Amino acid sequence: MHRDPNLYDFWPYRDRPKITWPGNKKVAFWVAPNIEFYELDPPTNPSRKPWGRPHPDIVPYSARDWGNRVGHWRLMEVMDEFKVRGSISLSVAMLDHHPEIIRACVEREWEFFSHGIYNTRYSYNMTEAQERAVLEDSIKSVMDATGQRIRGYLAPALTHTERTLDLLAEYGFWYSCDLFQDDQPQPLKVKGDNRLISMPYSLEVNDVITYGVYNQSPRAYADALMRHFDQLLEEGAETGTVMCIPLHAYLVGHPHRIGPFREALRYITSHRDDVWVTTAKEIAEFYLAHHYDQTLTDIARRGNARPGTGFNPIPQEGV
Amino acid sequence: MSGLPDSYFTYARRQAGPDHGHYPASPIRERAPVVLPGGASLALWVVVPLEFFPLNPSGQPFKAPGAMQTPYPDLRHYTTRDYGNRVGAYRLLKLFARLGLRATFAVQGAVAERYPGLIRDVLFDGHDICAHGWDTDSLHHSTLAEAVENSYITRTLDAIEAASGQRVTGWLSPARAEGFATPARLAAQGIRWFADWAHDELPTRFQTSAGELISMPLSNELDDWQILITYTRPEHEWLAQVTDAADWLAAEAVRLNSPRVLTLTVRPYVSGLPYRIKALGNSLQTVLNRPGTSVLSPDDLLRAVSV
Numbered sequence: 001m002h003r004d005p006n007l008y009d010f011w012p013y014r015d016r017p018k019i020t021w022p023g024n025k026k027v028a029f030w031v032a033p034n035i036e037f038y039e040l041d042p043p044t045n046p047s048r049k050p051w052g053r054p055h056p057d058i059v060p061y062s063a064r065d066w067g068n069r070v071g072h073w074r075l076m077e078v079m080d081e082f083k084v085r086g087s088i089s090l091s092v093a094m095l096d097h098h099p100e101i102i103r104a105c106v107e108r109e110w111e112f113f114s115h116g117i118y119n120t121r122y123s124y125n126m127t128e129a130q131e132r133a134v135l136e137d138s139i140k141s142v143m144d145a146t147g148q149r150i151r152g153y154l155a156p157a158l159t160h161t162e163r164t165l166d167l168l169a170e171y172g173f174w175y176s177c178d179l180f181q182d183d184q185p186q187p188l189k190v191k192g193d194n195r196l197i198s199m200p201y202s203l204e205v206n207d208v209i210t211y212g213v214y215n216q217s218p219r220a221y222a223d224a225l226m227r228h229f230d231q232l233l234e235e236g237a238e239t240g241t242v243m244c245i246p247l248h249a250y251l252v253g254h255p256h257r258i259g260p261f262r263e264a265l266r267y268i269t270s271h272r273d274d275v276w277v278t279t280a281k282e283i284a285e286f287y288l289a290h291h292y293d294q295t296l297t298d299i300a301r302r303g304n305a306r307p308g309t310g311f312n313p314i315p316q317e318g319v
Numbered sequence: 320m321s322g323l324p325d326s327y328f329t330y331a332r333r334q335a336g337p338d339h340g341h342y343p344a345s346p347i348r349e350r351a352p353v354v355l356p357g358g359a360s361l362a363l364w365v366v367v368p369l370e371f372f373p374l375n376p377s378g379q380p381f382k383a384p385g386a387m388q389t390p391y392p393d394l395r396h397y398t399t400r401d402y403g404n405r406v407g408a409y410r411l412l413k414l415f416a417r418l419g420l421r422a423t424f425a426v427q428g429a430v431a432e433r434y435p436g437l438i439r440d441v442l443f444d445g446h447d448i449c450a451h452g453w454d455t456d457s458l459h460h461s462t463l464a465e466a467v468e469n470s471y472i473t474r475t476l477d478a479i480e481a482a483s484g485q486r487v488t489g490w491l492s493p494a495r496a497e498g499f500a501t502p503a504r505l506a507a508q509g510i511r512w513f514a515d516w517a518h519d520e521l522p523t524r525f526q527t528s529a530g531e532l533i534s535m536p537l538s539n540e541l542d543d544w545q546i547l548i549t550y551t552r553p554e555h556e557w558l559a560q561v562t563d564a565a566d567w568l569a570a571e572a573v574r575l576n577s578p579r580v581l582t583l584t585v586r587p588y589v590s591g592l593p594y595r596i597k598a599l600g601n602s603l604q605t606v607l608n609r610p611g612t613s614v615l616s617p618d619d620l621l622r623a624v625s626v
Contacts, residue, residue, distance in 0.1 A: 040339050041499075043327050054380045054460050059495050059539055062518035065337060070347045070520050074571075096333045100346055117330065127322030134328075215550040218560060254540050255571075255581070256564035 007165060007188050007310040008181065008198060009299045017294050019184060019240035021286070025276035026236030027229070028283045029268060032177070032201060032246040033075060034089040034115060034154075035105075037097050038064045042120035048159070050120040064250045068098050071253025076104060078262045082269040087280040089115040089154045089177070089246070092138050095145040106146050111279040113177075114138035116156025123159040131161060135171050151281050152199065154178060162311040169194035175284040177201035183232060183241050185287045186295050189309040195288055199280050200242040202228075207251045222260035229268045236274070242283060243268075341502070341525050342518075342534070352577045353521060355623050359613035360572040361565060362580045362620065363606055365422040366514065366537060367411060367587065368451055368491065369437065371429035372400040376456040383455040383494040384544060385588070400588050404434055407591020412444050414600050418607060420614050425451035425491040425514075426482075428475035435482035442483055447616050449489030450475050450510070461498035468498065472508045489617055491515065495539070503527035512617060520580060522620055533621055542584035547595070554598035558605075565606045572611075580620065581606065 021028050040061055042050045051057035079086060088105055090112050095102055105112070116123070117134060126134070135153075142150045153168050154177040168176055169190035176188065179198045188196045203209050205228050210216045216224065225245060232241040252261050269277060276283075299305050332338035355362050374397045376386045385400060387393035415422055424441045426448050431438050441448060452459065453471045463471075480486050488511040492501065495515045505513055507529040514537040516525070525534040539545060541564060546557045561583065568579035585591075590599045606612060615623070 037338075039332070040337075043324075045323065045327065052381075053496065054462070056461070056497060056499055058497050058516055062516040063539060065516075065518040066520075069345060069518060073346055073348045093330060093333045097336060097338070098344055099335065100344065100349075117333075121327065125323050130322050130328060211550070215552065217550075217552050217556040218563065219556070251540075254538070254564070255567040255579075256541055256560040259563050259567045 002162075002311050002313070005310055006306065006308050006312065007179065008186055009189070009304045009306055011182075011186060011295070011299050011302075011304060013182075016184070016239050017298050018238070019287075019291050021240045021276045023276065026240060026274045027232050028240060028242045028276045028278055029229075030087050030242070030244050030278055030280050030283060031079065031084050031265075032089050032244055032280070033072075033079075033086045034246060034248045035068075035072065035091065035094050035101060036064065036089075036115065036119040036248070037068075037091040037093050039118055039120045042118065045122040045124055047124035048122050048157075067248065067250025067253060068094075068101060071249035071251075072101055074253045074255075074258055075247065075249045076108075078258060078265060080108070081262070082265050084265065084269060084277055085110050085279055087111040087113060087152070089113060090142070091115055091119050091156070092117045092141050095141050099145075102145060111152075111281045112142050112146055112148050113150050113152030113154065113280065114142065115154045119157050122157055123155055123161050123164065126161055128163060128167075131163065131167060135167055139171065151175065151284060152177060154201065165196060165310050166191045169196040174288060175199040175280060177280070183235075183243075184239070185242060185283065185291075187292055191309050195292060197284055197287060197292065199244075199284060201244045201246055201280075203246075204228075206246040207248055208246075211251055211257075218257040218260040221257075222264040225261075225264040226267050229271075233271065233274060244280070341527070342523055345523070347520060348575065350521060350577070353623070355578045355613060355615065356619055357613055358611075359615070360578050360611035361569045361606075361609060362578060362613050362615040363420075363603075364535075364537075364580060364582045364615060364617070364620065365415075365420060365603070366425055366491070366582070366584045367408070367422050368425045368584065369404060369408065369427060369430045369441075369587070370400065370451065370493070371404075371427050371433065371454040372397060373454060373456045378456075380458065380460050380462070381494075381496075383458060383496075384548075385586075386455055403586060403588025403591055404430060404437060407587030407589075408437060409440075410591045410596050411585065411587055412440065414596060414603075415446070416444060418600070418603055420603060420607065421446055421616060423447040423449055423489070423617055425449050426479055427451045427454050427493065428478035429454040431478040431482040438479070438482040442485075447489075447618075448479065448483060448485065448487055449491060449514075449617070450479055450487050451491045452493035455493050458494055458496045459492050459498050459501045460496060461500070463498055465500070465504070468501065468504055469508070472504060472510075476508065488512065489514070489535075491537070502532055503529040506530045506532050512621060535617060535620065536580055537582045537584060541582070543586055543589045543595075543599075544584070547589055554595050558598050558602040561602045562605050565609060565612075569609055569611065580615075
């Protein structure tokens with residue numbers, strides 16, 4: 001147990017070197033539909049119960065099933081309307097359960113990244129070999145089904161071990177969506193010579209949080225998305241920002257929610273002169289090629305680079 | 320920690336379709352087009368639970384939404400729930416009469432037994448009834464003995480029959496809770512449709528080991544408890560959400576040339592309060608004023624909708 005994960009260095013949000021997105025765009029905008037499978041009767045991880053009620057907990061189970069039968073198609077239609085390709089946070093077992101959804105995403109050239117095998121199988125208490133098996137399953141299964149080499153990861157149900165990010169780097173992932181410390185990508189301090197970045201993926205404008213935790217109404221959520229965007233656009237003139245909207249069709253796809261969301265997406269994508277409407281993988285590729293070293297140099301220039309990598313002990317000052 | 324057992328990495332049901340045998344995958348856009356009576360594009364189905372909340376709930380295996388919360392005797396919650404059956408339900412009946420709206424009242428056996436007059440009034444006003452389990456402390460779950468679960472079902476159907484003269488064939492479980500065996504046990508006792516699984520927006524076939532049920536869509540995210548109580552949204556936002564849903568569904572029905580069903584659960588002790596009833600009325604009126612909108616009963620839906 002460590003008091004500080006030491007996964008990145010302090011890098012204050014003032015006077016940062018400029019990030020310029022392709023075409024001089026100010027905001028890199030991506031949408032992350034979480035296409036998830038929650039099992040009716042999953043095994044229990046000692047650290048977390050899969051469902052609130054005894055199995056079968058059909059209220060939340062059937063709601064998620066609704067997402068895959070009804071909500072997904074409604075959300076996809078809205079994204080098509082504004083020519084937004086999704087970067088899918090994929091429960092890898094969805095490749096087997098709902099190939100019709102996978103086919104529709106492949107046809108649209110959406111990006112896939114891994115969100116674990118099921119959102120009801122948590123990383124807590126996994127051995128290194130077990131965690132490796134999950135990553136290898138993710139890479140191979142998506143490659144076999146879609147021809148895509150996945151480059152991103154969002155741990156299932158946001159459950160991690162201390163070694164998750166090191167393993168991602170070792171397996172050639174480019175980005176992790178697991179950290180929420182910034183509005184710009186930045187290097188992660190992982191073992192070895194591989195480069196792994198933290199990709200902004202907001203929980204604060206994630207529909208699970210806004211509807212389920214903050215109890216916002218659909219119209220209030222849409223309004224928050226537009227204000228979130230306006231601010232990142234203004235700041236993006238100084239140095240390029242990233243806006244991600246993480247979504248769950250089983251929530252945003254409901255008929256009382258999709259209309260206001262559509263208006264927010266219409267508003268954001270109407271700024272295409274200033275907005276790079278893209279995928280996480282394309283943002284990561286561009287950042288790694290053009291701004292990764294620039295960030296490290298700036299952190300070093302400020303004297304903020306600390307030794308060590310994630311979850312390795314940090315030498316105490318003055319010791 | 321030596322890691323998780325191998326069984327945690329065994330995915331026995333990693334297969335096409337859902338991880339159970341009740342129904343196959345079926346994207347709603349690929350479903351056969353539906354024709355509703357009168358050529359309606361938007362069908363409204365309103366469900367009103369009539370519930371009995373015992374003063375001494377066991378809370379097993381969990382406490383139902385709306386159950387007693389303060390130490391015994393929690394007269395506060397007992398009476399606010401009972402207010403629904405005494406006053407709120409009649410306020411709803413009056414509103415429905417004014418709107419010409421036919422609803423489905425989901426009746427718990429304990430309510431039928433205690434307040435048979437309420438059930439007769441509901442039927443006299445022309446509404447439908449279905450079963451809603453025995454009471455909110457008789458929850459269906461997987462560790463319930465078969466004989467006990469069967470007795471919950473029989474006793475409920477018998478009590479409703481005694482009060483109404485009807486052997487109902489529709490079911491909504493208390494707290495929408497089921498055990499793995501519940502659907503089959505319902506089917507074995509003559510239930511034809513149930514509304515526990517909110518997995519679709521049209522009725523769908525649902526296979527059990529004791530025969531087929533029809534699973535009726537009933538939104539959980541739009542109901543009055545969810546929005547007003549769980550999400551603590553004010554009435555005007557609930558109204559906006561219901562009308563936004565109607566707008567979207569009606570437009571989608573035209574675009575895809577297939578009607579849509581707007582389902583709404585309203586509880587007498589929630590929506591039947593003086594400060595909420597007008598908001599509910601305005602909301603329903605807005606939906607009903609839309610051309611092409613029909614109020615349909617479960618029988619209408621079951622007959623009309625291709626499943």
